[in-house]
Amino acid sequence: xxxxxxxxxxxxxxxxxxxxxxxxxxxxxxxxxxxxxxxxxxxxxxxxxxxxxxxxxxxxxxxxxxxxxxxxxxxxxxxxxxxxxxxxxxxxxxxxxxxxxxxxxxxxxxxxxxxxxxxxxx
Ligand SMILES: [Zn+2]
Numbered sequence: 369x370x371x372x373x374x375x376x377x378x379x380x381x382x383x384x385x386x387x388x389x390x391x392x393x394x395x396x397x398x399x400x401x402x403x404x405x406x407x408x409x410x411x412x413x414x415x416x417x418x419x420x421x422x423x424x425x426x427x428x429x430x431x432x433x434x435x436x437x438x439x440x441x442x443x444x445x446x447x448x449x450x451x452x453x454x455x456x457x458x459x460x461x462x463x464x465x466x467x468x469x470x471x472x473x474x475x476x477x478x479x480x481x482x483x484x485x486x487x488x489x490x
Contacts, residue, residue: 369393380406380430381482395421403476403484404430405448432484434459434475438466452477463489 383403
């Protein structure tokens, strides 16, 4: 299995250099915006009746993301909010309880005009 990465502009918020992945074996594609949390997943569904494959596109509107860098980690933990304000309350509680192991923590929220505001927690 081979994965090809490309860097594209987010179709929701316009952030540049967001990662898009393509599996060259299956044709499946995925996209995640680290600014607004917009996601897209394209699956290729093979048919057994000899018909051409079908494409199944699932898309989620981005409402915000979080990014946490823990002590000793090389990279950051990045995820998308699914349900606000519950996810934001959970993030703030986690950061408060894990403060001794966190180097930095921040999150974004999407504004009505699709711009993104970054908030620093630590
Ligand atoms: Zn975006």
